[in-house]
Amino acid sequence: MVNQNSARGLFLAAVALFFMLNALRYPLGDLAHAGPGLFPLLLSGPLLAIALLMILQARLAAPVPLSFNLKNIALIMLGLVAFVMGAQLANAALGIVLMVFIAGFAAATYSWTRNLKIALGLIVVAYGFEHFLGLNLRLF
Structure with missing residues:
Protein backbone atom coordinates (compact mmCIF):
# COMPACT_ATOMS: atom_id res chain seq x y z
CA MET A 1 0.00 0.00 0.00
CA ALA A 61 1.41 9.13 11.50
CA ALA A 62 -0.89 6.30 10.55
CA PRO A 63 -0.69 5.49 6.81
CA VAL A 64 -3.48 6.69 4.53
CA PRO A 65 -4.05 4.69 1.32
CA LEU A 66 -3.33 6.58 -1.90
CA SER A 67 -6.41 7.24 -4.01
CA PHE A 68 -7.27 9.44 -6.98
CA ASN A 69 -10.53 11.26 -7.60
CA LEU A 70 -10.64 11.47 -11.39
CA LYS A 71 -13.67 13.78 -11.32
CA ASN A 72 -11.78 16.36 -9.25
CA ILE A 73 -8.68 16.07 -11.42
CA ALA A 74 -10.82 16.63 -14.52
CA LEU A 75 -12.52 19.65 -12.91
CA ILE A 76 -9.20 21.25 -12.00
CA MET A 77 -7.87 20.67 -15.53
CA LEU A 78 -11.08 22.09 -17.01
CA GLY A 79 -10.72 25.13 -14.75
CA LEU A 80 -7.17 25.72 -16.03
CA VAL A 81 -8.33 25.38 -19.64
CA ALA A 82 -11.20 27.80 -18.94
CA PHE A 83 -8.70 30.29 -17.48
CA VAL A 84 -6.57 30.19 -20.61
CA MET A 85 -9.56 30.41 -22.96
CA GLY A 86 -11.20 33.22 -20.99
CA ALA A 87 -7.95 35.18 -20.81
CA GLN A 88 -7.33 34.74 -24.54
CA LEU A 89 -10.87 35.54 -25.68
CA ALA A 90 -11.63 38.41 -23.28
CA ASN A 91 -9.27 39.25 -20.41
CA ALA A 92 -7.50 37.71 -17.43
CA ALA A 93 -10.25 38.72 -14.98
CA LEU A 94 -12.79 36.61 -16.87
CA GLY A 95 -10.30 33.75 -16.97
CA ILE A 96 -9.79 33.94 -13.21
CA VAL A 97 -13.53 33.93 -12.52
CA LEU A 98 -14.12 30.96 -14.84
CA MET A 99 -11.23 29.01 -13.33
CA VAL A 100 -12.33 29.55 -9.73
CA PHE A 101 -16.00 28.77 -10.30
CA ILE A 102 -15.28 25.60 -12.31
CA ALA A 103 -12.56 24.34 -9.97
CA GLY A 104 -14.87 25.09 -7.03
CA PHE A 105 -16.94 22.06 -8.02
CA ALA A 106 -14.00 19.89 -6.88
CA ALA A 107 -14.51 21.02 -3.26
CA ALA A 108 -16.47 18.92 -0.80
CA THR A 109 -19.18 21.61 -0.68
CA TYR A 110 -19.81 24.19 -3.39
CA SER A 111 -20.09 27.76 -2.20
CA TRP A 112 -20.53 30.57 -4.69
CA THR A 113 -19.74 33.16 -2.01
CA ARG A 114 -16.41 31.46 -1.23
CA ASN A 115 -15.65 31.26 -4.95
CA LEU A 116 -16.49 34.94 -5.39
CA LYS A 117 -14.14 35.91 -2.53
CA ILE A 118 -11.34 33.77 -3.97
CA ALA A 119 -11.84 35.19 -7.47
CA LEU A 120 -11.82 38.76 -6.18
CA GLY A 121 -8.67 38.08 -4.15
CA LEU A 122 -6.90 36.63 -7.20
CA ILE A 123 -7.99 39.60 -9.32
CA VAL A 124 -6.55 41.97 -6.70
CA VAL A 125 -3.25 40.05 -6.76
CA ALA A 126 -3.22 40.15 -10.58
CA TYR A 127 -3.95 43.90 -10.46
CA GLY A 128 -0.96 44.34 -8.15
CA PHE A 129 1.24 42.34 -10.52
CA GLU A 130 0.03 44.43 -13.45
CA HIS A 131 0.41 47.87 -11.85
CA PHE A 132 3.30 47.46 -9.42
CA LEU A 133 5.46 45.01 -11.36
CA GLY A 134 4.54 46.24 -14.83
CA LEU A 135 3.32 42.88 -16.13
CA ASN A 136 1.01 42.99 -19.13
CA LEU A 137 -1.83 40.72 -17.98
CA ARG A 138 -4.72 42.34 -19.90
CA LEU A 139 -6.70 42.28 -16.66
CA PHE A 140 -9.57 44.51 -17.81
Whole structure:
Protein backbone atom coordinates (compact mmCIF):
# COMPACT_ATOMS: atom_id res chain seq x y z
CA MET A 1 0.00 0.00 0.00
CA VAL A 2 1.33 3.41 -0.98
CA ASN A 3 0.96 5.99 1.79
CA GLN A 4 -0.76 9.13 0.50
CA ASN A 5 1.14 11.38 2.92
CA SER A 6 4.51 9.92 1.89
CA ALA A 7 3.64 10.24 -1.79
CA ARG A 8 2.61 13.86 -1.28
CA GLY A 9 5.92 14.67 0.42
CA LEU A 10 7.97 12.82 -2.19
CA PHE A 11 6.19 14.60 -5.04
CA LEU A 12 6.75 17.99 -3.41
CA ALA A 13 10.43 17.13 -2.86
CA ALA A 14 10.76 16.14 -6.53
CA VAL A 15 9.26 19.47 -7.63
CA ALA A 16 11.55 21.40 -5.27
CA LEU A 17 14.64 19.52 -6.46
CA PHE A 18 13.66 20.07 -10.10
CA PHE A 19 13.46 23.83 -9.64
CA MET A 20 16.52 23.93 -7.41
CA LEU A 21 18.73 22.06 -9.88
CA ASN A 22 17.47 24.07 -12.85
CA ALA A 23 17.99 27.34 -10.96
CA LEU A 24 21.66 26.48 -10.56
CA ARG A 25 22.04 26.52 -14.35
CA TYR A 26 21.40 30.28 -14.37
CA PRO A 27 23.49 33.07 -12.83
CA LEU A 28 22.45 33.63 -9.22
CA GLY A 29 23.91 37.09 -8.62
CA ASP A 30 23.42 38.36 -5.08
CA LEU A 31 20.58 39.89 -3.10
CA ALA A 32 21.41 43.41 -4.32
CA HIS A 33 21.58 42.37 -7.98
CA ALA A 34 19.61 39.15 -8.30
CA GLY A 35 20.21 36.90 -11.25
CA PRO A 36 17.51 34.81 -12.93
CA GLY A 37 18.37 31.74 -10.86
CA LEU A 38 18.17 33.35 -7.42
CA PHE A 39 14.38 33.56 -7.02
CA PRO A 40 13.65 29.91 -7.90
CA LEU A 41 16.57 28.82 -5.71
CA LEU A 42 15.30 30.84 -2.73
CA LEU A 43 11.79 29.39 -3.13
CA SER A 44 12.83 25.80 -3.72
CA GLY A 45 14.89 25.64 -0.50
CA PRO A 46 11.98 26.16 1.91
CA LEU A 47 9.77 24.04 -0.34
CA LEU A 48 12.25 21.17 0.00
CA ALA A 49 12.35 21.66 3.77
CA ILE A 50 8.54 21.48 3.92
CA ALA A 51 8.61 18.32 1.78
CA LEU A 52 11.12 16.67 4.11
CA LEU A 53 8.95 17.56 7.11
CA MET A 54 5.94 16.06 5.32
CA ILE A 55 7.86 12.85 4.68
CA LEU A 56 8.94 12.69 8.33
CA GLN A 57 5.41 13.35 9.54
CA ALA A 58 4.09 10.61 7.22
CA ARG A 59 6.48 8.14 8.86
CA LEU A 60 5.14 9.03 12.32
CA ALA A 61 1.41 9.13 11.50
CA ALA A 62 -0.89 6.30 10.55
CA PRO A 63 -0.69 5.49 6.81
CA VAL A 64 -3.48 6.69 4.53
CA PRO A 65 -4.05 4.69 1.32
CA LEU A 66 -3.33 6.58 -1.90
CA SER A 67 -6.41 7.24 -4.01
CA PHE A 68 -7.27 9.44 -6.98
CA ASN A 69 -10.53 11.26 -7.60
CA LEU A 70 -10.64 11.47 -11.39
CA LYS A 71 -13.67 13.78 -11.32
CA ASN A 72 -11.78 16.36 -9.25
CA ILE A 73 -8.68 16.07 -11.42
CA ALA A 74 -10.82 16.63 -14.52
CA LEU A 75 -12.52 19.65 -12.91
CA ILE A 76 -9.20 21.25 -12.00
CA MET A 77 -7.87 20.67 -15.53
CA LEU A 78 -11.08 22.09 -17.01
CA GLY A 79 -10.72 25.13 -14.75
CA LEU A 80 -7.17 25.72 -16.03
CA VAL A 81 -8.33 25.38 -19.64
CA ALA A 82 -11.20 27.80 -18.94
CA PHE A 83 -8.70 30.29 -17.48
CA VAL A 84 -6.57 30.19 -20.61
CA MET A 85 -9.56 30.41 -22.96
CA GLY A 86 -11.20 33.22 -20.99
CA ALA A 87 -7.95 35.18 -20.81
CA GLN A 88 -7.33 34.74 -24.54
CA LEU A 89 -10.87 35.54 -25.68
CA ALA A 90 -11.63 38.41 -23.28
CA ASN A 91 -9.27 39.25 -20.41
CA ALA A 92 -7.50 37.71 -17.43
CA ALA A 93 -10.25 38.72 -14.98
CA LEU A 94 -12.79 36.61 -16.87
CA GLY A 95 -10.30 33.75 -16.97
CA ILE A 96 -9.79 33.94 -13.21
CA VAL A 97 -13.53 33.93 -12.52
CA LEU A 98 -14.12 30.96 -14.84
CA MET A 99 -11.23 29.01 -13.33
CA VAL A 100 -12.33 29.55 -9.73
CA PHE A 101 -16.00 28.77 -10.30
CA ILE A 102 -15.28 25.60 -12.31
CA ALA A 103 -12.56 24.34 -9.97
CA GLY A 104 -14.87 25.09 -7.03
CA PHE A 105 -16.94 22.06 -8.02
CA ALA A 106 -14.00 19.89 -6.88
CA ALA A 107 -14.51 21.02 -3.26
CA ALA A 108 -16.47 18.92 -0.80
CA THR A 109 -19.18 21.61 -0.68
CA TYR A 110 -19.81 24.19 -3.39
CA SER A 111 -20.09 27.76 -2.20
CA TRP A 112 -20.53 30.57 -4.69
CA THR A 113 -19.74 33.16 -2.01
CA ARG A 114 -16.41 31.46 -1.23
CA ASN A 115 -15.65 31.26 -4.95
CA LEU A 116 -16.49 34.94 -5.39
CA LYS A 117 -14.14 35.91 -2.53
CA ILE A 118 -11.34 33.77 -3.97
CA ALA A 119 -11.84 35.19 -7.47
CA LEU A 120 -11.82 38.76 -6.18
CA GLY A 121 -8.67 38.08 -4.15
CA LEU A 122 -6.90 36.63 -7.20
CA ILE A 123 -7.99 39.60 -9.32
CA VAL A 124 -6.55 41.97 -6.70
CA VAL A 125 -3.25 40.05 -6.76
CA ALA A 126 -3.22 40.15 -10.58
CA TYR A 127 -3.95 43.90 -10.46
CA GLY A 128 -0.96 44.34 -8.15
CA PHE A 129 1.24 42.34 -10.52
CA GLU A 130 0.03 44.43 -13.45
CA HIS A 131 0.41 47.87 -11.85
CA PHE A 132 3.30 47.46 -9.42
CA LEU A 133 5.46 45.01 -11.36
CA GLY A 134 4.54 46.24 -14.83
CA LEU A 135 3.32 42.88 -16.13
CA ASN A 136 1.01 42.99 -19.13
CA LEU A 137 -1.83 40.72 -17.98
CA ARG A 138 -4.72 42.34 -19.90
CA LEU A 139 -6.70 42.28 -16.66
CA PHE A 140 -9.57 44.51 -17.81
